[in-house]
Amino acid sequence: MNAEGGALRQARGTSSGEGALRQAQGTSADAGAQGTLPVRPELVGEEPYGAPQLDVPYALNVNENPYPPSEKVVAEIAAAVAQAARTMNRYPERDAVELRADLARYLGHGLTSDDIWAANGSNEVMLHVLMAFGGPGRSVLSFAPTYSMYPEYARDTHTAWTTFPRRDDFTLDPVAAVDAVRDQRPDVVLIASPNNPTGTAVDLDTLAAIADAAPGVVVVDEAYFEFAHAGTPSALELLPRFPRLAVSRTMSKAFAFAGGRLGYLAGAPAFVDALRIVRLPYHLSAVTQAVARVALANADEMLAAVDRLRAARDDLAAWLSARGLQVAASDANFVLFGRFADRQAVWQGLLDRGVLIRVVGPEGWLRVSAGTPEEMAAFKRALSEVLEAGVG
Numbered sequence: 001m002n003a004e005g006g007a008l009r010q011a012r013g014t015s016s017g018e019g020a021l022r023q024a025q026g027t028s029a030d031a032g033a034q035g036t037l038p039v040r041p042e043l044v045g046e047e048p049y050g051a052p053q054l055d056v057p058y059a060l061n062v063n064e065n066p067y068p069p070s071e072k073v074v075a076e077i078a079a080a081v082a083q084a085a086r087t088m089n090r091y092p093e094r095d096a097v098e099l100r101a102d103l104a105r106y107l108g109h110g111l112t113s114d115d116i117w118a119a120n121g122s123n124e125v126m127l128h129v130l131m132a133f134g135g136p137g138r139s140v141l142s143f144a145p146t147y148s149m150y151p152e153y154a155r156d157t158h159t160a161w162t163t164f165p166r167r168d169d170f171t172l173d174p175v176a177a178v179d180a181v182r183d184q185r186p187d188v189v190l191i192a193s194p195n196n197p198t199g200t201a202v203d204l205d206t207l208a209a210i211a212d213a214a215p216g217v218v219v220v221d222e223a224y225f226e227f228a229h230a231g232t233p234s235a236l237e238l239l240p241r242f243p244r245l246a247v248s249r250t251m252s253k254a255f256a257f258a259g260g261r262l263g264y265l266a267g268a269p270a271f272v273d274a275l276r277i278v279r280l281p282y283h284l285s286a287v288t289q290a291v292a293r294v295a296l297a298n299a300d301e302m303l304a305a306v307d308r309l310r311a312a313r314d315d316l317a318a319w320l321s322a323r324g325l326q327v328a329a330s331d332a333n334f335v336l337f338g339r340f341a342d343r344q345a346v347w348q349g350l351l352d353r354g355v356l357i358r359v360v361g362p363e364g365w366l367r368v369s370a371g372t373p374e375e376m377a378a379f380k381r382a383l384s385e386v387l388e389a390g391v392g
């Protein structure tokens with residue numbers, strides 16, 4: 001499908017539509033000529049995951065860092081790619097040991113390359129986790145609402161997907177969460193902290209109680225950790241106590257490196273070894289390894305906008321509250337707000353004014369990423385107009 005088709009489908013509030021698989025399966029009106037492909041039944045009618053990639057003046061829909069790298073870093077990336085090109089006839093270093101050592105140094109906490117796994121985005125890291133620890137007859141538990149990719153990793157690995165609800169303010173009830181883990185005995189527990197799409201951070205005591213109760217592995221997805229309010233501790237602190245706990249991170253958000261596709265995980269060496277079994281050979285290209293190392297060598301600069309984006313997030317939350325809207329407390333670089341009787345109409349009204357945000361989360365809510373001052377001004381102007389027109 002093209003991006004506009006996706007946007008139109010999203011605008012209409014449906015997620016299926018005339019997808020290629022549906023046609024291949026012969027379930028859509030004009031499928032007759034296509035024949036039938038023996039697609040796995042659970043994939044029939046599915047759409048490829050992804051927010052619409054529309055060419056709009058203000059894209060605030062996928063939680064990117066809006067500040068591009070400096071010309072100095074651009075030049076270093078170009079030089080690293082040229083260097084990698086000189087040996088492009090060879091396969092890359094399969095275990096990405098130097099990159100993993102750089103990632104360990106960045107995380108601190110006494111970690112070394114043996115404690116680190118890396119892949120093409122934390123999405124691939126998470127898929128590796130479910131390939132290694134999930135699978136047929138096994139289950140994964142998460143706390144809803146949460147990241148909409150999680151059920152897809154579960155589906156793709158034949159792992160049963162189960163959720164336990166968060167409280168109305170999207171926090172976890174620690175006692176109920178531990179009870180859910182004890183009752184369901186999931187093979188994998190996945191907890192996003194700060195959570196997407198709500199921005200909610202989970203405190204370490206709750207994470208420790210869950211890790212204590214879990215019979216299988218627990219992965220804390222800290223994709224947005226760098227945006228958390230000052231003093232928020234990382235689940236990395238719990239690693240020495242829980243050998244079946246791991247923490248995943250990404251360079252896609254705070255690190256301003258979404259296009260580089262680099263996600264990583266910290267855990268015990270045995271945990272990492274399990275992931276090494278299921279990865280494809282040479283999964284991290286020589287270019288990916290080289291450019292990620294350049295970005296890490298310039299970590300201070302890559303992360304320089306984080307304070308500004310946190311301030312933009314807090315300002316955005318305060319502004320939305322002052323408009324009488326409900327706002328979920330956020331430790332990430334986005335804000336979930338609502339609630340609207342017709343969120344699709346609000347989303348479309350903003351898009352008509354050049355501002356793209358995300359329809360995601362429970363019915364009635366919308367998510368907007370923190371951006372530059374210009375982007376924030378455009379969003380506020382557009383939302384004011386939409387609300388004053390009585391939409392939503």
Ligand SMILES: *Cc1c(COP(=O)(O)O)cnc(C)c1O
Pocket residue numbers: 063120121122123124147192195196221223249250251252253258262263
């Ligand atoms: C954006 C995001 C990721 C990162 O995905 P990448 O594959 O690393 O780009 C992971 N987890 C959550 C919850 C996210 O929102």
